[in-house]
Amino acid sequence: MFVIDPHMHTCLSPCAVLDMHPAGLVDAAIQAGLDAIAVCDHNSAENVAAVERAGRTAGMAVIAGMEITSEEEAHILALLPSVEAALELQSKIYRSLPGRNDERSFGPQVIANEHAEVLGFDEHLLSGATTLSVDRVVAAIHDVQGLAVASHVDRERFGIIGQLGMIPQGLALDALEISFRTNFPDGRAAFAPKGEFPIVCSSDAHEPKEVGKAVTFLLLAEPTLDELRRAFADKDGRAILGGGRPMEDLALHILDLAQNSIEAGATAIEIDLLEYPSEDRLIVEVRDNGRGMDPRNLARATDPFYTTRTTRKVGMGLSLLSEAARAAGGKVEIDSKPGFGSCVRAIFQYHHIDRAPVGDMETTLMVLLVSHPDLDIRFKHCVESEAFELNAHVLRAAGANPAAPDGLAALRKAIRKGEASLGRPGVSPRLHS
Amino acid sequence: MTVAEATEKIQGTVVAGAASAAMREVRGGYASDLLSDTMGNSRDGDLWVTMQKHVNIVAVAHLKGLAGIVVVNGRQPEEATVARAEEEQIPIISTGLPAFDVVGILYSQGVRGRRQA
Numbered sequence: 140m141f142v143i144d145p146h147m148h149t150c151l152s153p154c155a156v157l158d159m160h161p162a163g164l165v166d167a168a169i170q171a172g173l174d175a176i177a178v179c180d181h182n183s184a185e186n187v188a189a190v191e192r193a194g195r196t197a198g199m200a201v202i203a204g205m206e207i208t209s210e211e212e213a214h215i216l217a218l219l220p221s222v223e224a225a226l227e228l229q230s231k232i233y234r235s236l237p238g239r240n241d242e243r244s245f246g247p248q249v250i251a252n253e254h255a256e257v258l259g260f261d262e263h264l265l266s267g268a269t270t271l272s273v274d275r276v277v278a279a280i281h282d283v284q285g286l287a288v289a290s291h292v293d294r295e296r297f298g299i300i301g302q303l304g305m306i307p308q309g310l311a312l313d314a315l316e317i318s319f320r321t322n323f324p325d326g327r328a329a330f331a332p333k334g335e336f337p338i339v340c341s342s343d344a345h346e347p348k349e350v351g352k353a354v355t356f357l358l359l360a361e362p363t364l365d366e367l368r369r370a371f372a373d374k375d376g377r378a379i380l381g382g383g384r385p386m387e388d389l390a391l392h393i394l395d396l397a398q399n400s401i402e403a404g405a406t407a408i409e410i411d412l413l414e415y416p417s418e419d420r421l422i423v424e425v426r427d428n429g430r431g432m433d434p435r436n437l438a439r440a441t442d443p444f445y446t447t448r449t450t451r452k453v454g455m456g457l458s459l460l461s462e463a464a465r466a467a468g469g470k471v472e473i474d475s476k477p478g479f480g481s482c483v484r485a486i487f488q489y490h491h492i493d494r495a496p497v498g499d500m501e502t503t504l505m506v507l508l509v510s511h512p513d514l515d516i517r518f519k520h521c522v523e524s525e526a527f528e529l530n531a532h533v534l535r536a537a538g539a540n541p542a543a544p545d546g547l548a549a550l551r552k553a554i555r556k557g558e559a560s561l562g563r564p565g566v567s568p569r570l571h572s
Numbered sequence: 573m574t575v576a577e578a579t580e581k582i583q584g585t586v587v588a589g590a591a592s593a594a595m596r597e598v599r600g601g602y603a604s605d606l607l608s609d610t611m612g613n614s615r616d617g618d619l620w621v622t623m624q625k626h627v628n629i630v631a632v633a634h635l636k637g638l639a640g641i642v643v644v645n646g647r648q649p650e651e652a653t654v655a656r657a658e659e660e661q662i663p664i665i666s667t668g669l670p671a672f673d674v675v676g677i678l679y680s681q682g683v684r685g686r687r688q689a
Contacts, residue, residue: 211626212605272626272650295608303628304607570608 140380140510141357144168145177145202146216146290146316146341147350149186153246153266155345160251161189163347165199171351171385175200175362177341179216181265182207182232184225185250191222193253200362206290207232207280209273213299214290216316217280220364224283231279235271238264273299277311286368287311291318291343292330295570300330314339314371319353320571323382323499324558329567337371340382356380356506358547378547380509381502386459388498389423389487395456396425396483397507397516403429403481407515408507412500414489414522421469421487421494423460432475440473460485467494501554504529508550509541520561527557573598573681575640575663578619581681582674584642584667587649588657596639596663601683603675607632614638619683621674625649630656630664640664644671 148155149164159167168176178190178201187203194201203225205217219225239262240248248261271279280287292315295301306312314337317326327338342352358378359366370377385391393410400408405427413422432440440457460483461471468488475481487494500520507516508531516531534540539549575593579586586593599617604610605624614620616637622629625643630653633641640663643649649657649664657664667674 211624295606301606301608303624303626304611304632305628307626307628 140506141174141359141362142172142351142354143175143177143202143357143362144171144173144342144344144351144354145218145288145339146179146204146206147176147344148180148206149178149190150247150249150251151180151183151186151261151265152345153181153240153242153248155180156347157247157249158347159345160249160255161186161193161253162197162255164190164344164350165193165197165201167344167347167350168199169197173199173351173354175202176350177202177204177216177218179204179206179218181205182236182267182269183248183261183263183265184219184222184229185261187225188222189251189253196253202362202364202367204285205229205232207271207276208268208297209276210268210270211273211302212268212297213273213302214297215273215276215280215299215312216288216290217283217285218288218364218367219280219283219285224285228279228283228285231282232269232271233263235269236263236265236267237270238267240264240266273303273307273310281311284364286313286364286371288314288316288339290316291320293317293321293326293569293571295572298570301570306336312336313368316341317382318343318571319384319387321569322388322496323502325569329569337373337379338382339379340384351385353382353384355382356502358509358541373548376541376547380505381499383498383502387463387495389421389463389495390498390500390503392456392460392463392485392495393423393425393500394503394506396423396460397427397503399456400425400427400429400481401511401514403427403431405429405480406513408517410516410518412497412518412520414497414520416489417523419489421489421497423485423487424482426480426482428480431477431479431481432473433477437473437475457483463487463495467491501551501558504554505551508534509547512541520558522561522563525561527560529554529557573683575619575665578640578678578681578683579665582642582665582667582669582677584665584669587664587666588654589640589661589663592661593640593663593665598639598678598683601675601678601685602638603671603685611636619678621671621678623647623671625653627652627656629653630660630662633662634660638662642667642674644669644674 203219277287344350411424469486518529540546602614602618603621646668
């Protein structure tokens, strides 16, 4: 399973900060706990090779890309098989990109190497539009064996639906991207209710602290374009498991808690998500049979600078959850003893204006069930008196097993049906300005 | 004023839907290059002034019952756009004038963005 942020800009994009030089961007991606990134500057790929080199040094997979502005001012992401393909596409884009940049108006377009050194300034008007229609942009991307993804379809300006009213019939897009502004399940319901297109979620970061703000979870053998292509097509056992905002969505906080449990050696995890709007209460509880924590570690568990993790520089999960609960008039309680597992309970005021959105439990469950095929997971989601309960063993026995043919689809269907039974209202497309 | 009459005033050429241009009455005007905005805010019978020329402009005009589409700055609609407009009989007018002048001329002829209920 790979956590990918498939859309971010380097300092080459006039709207991005200088700190987004290739090495700085890769460092931010590592800090955010990502497995792979795609680098997509506006109408140019001058910095892609340097980001790839920085990634190779630091152990971060980098997918080449570009964000192309069509003649209609719709942004289309190109996810590309190689640096060479990116440069080939770039020469075609440059031939169709009129104007010269004015740094004072739009900002500098810095070409940098992987050692944070400035090599020069690009003079094309990268913030401008090409003279290529969306259809020709998509064709140009496919000509170099890339994937064409409509950028931030939830945005009025520069999103294809905002610019063109609807997705043009017959346009051969490989996926739609939603921004951090939209809750993942809402995006799916609004823009691809019948699964017309796969949906990915990205940060569209222009500065380091935004990297990984929204991510996509993918089931791949390795983070390459060919694997992405198969995941978008939902074939050969590759799939998009979901997406969301790791720092914000409660569903992804729950995923983080469950992953903590797994790292603490848990073989069984029980997750409760209890929503009681009428009582103004929302409770998240994760119980496990892992190693548990001694009192000293327990006291430090919500300290943002403390982690027992050694694999990644993240692990701020509990402190972030604690912060999120406090911001919503609630708190986090941890009950744990060495040898007796842990129980983390977060309580929120349901109607508090700062209460984080629930996000997408389908994503959380898919990631957990697919990544840990032997884990005993029990999940209970209540909205008032309605309840959806899931038992991983029962599901697997019934054929919703990622190892079985069509097992992924069966799993997704079972989760989606259960979540839908909680009777949330449908969502109509909403464009953010 | 019909769409065909308006075409003359703005020094335009009807590039699609000529038959309906002669018949359709211009009941108001709307100017925007964001198609989502036009879908949200234009009204039945509006002549729509835009620089967009993608085939989706025909779909929006059809959906909203617009009188016709004026494509400004001498931009020529794509082939697919013209073909679709012929099919749907949505008049498309191409003019060398910029949007500002087109709107000014139409306004001076009594075409309004706001209509009384």
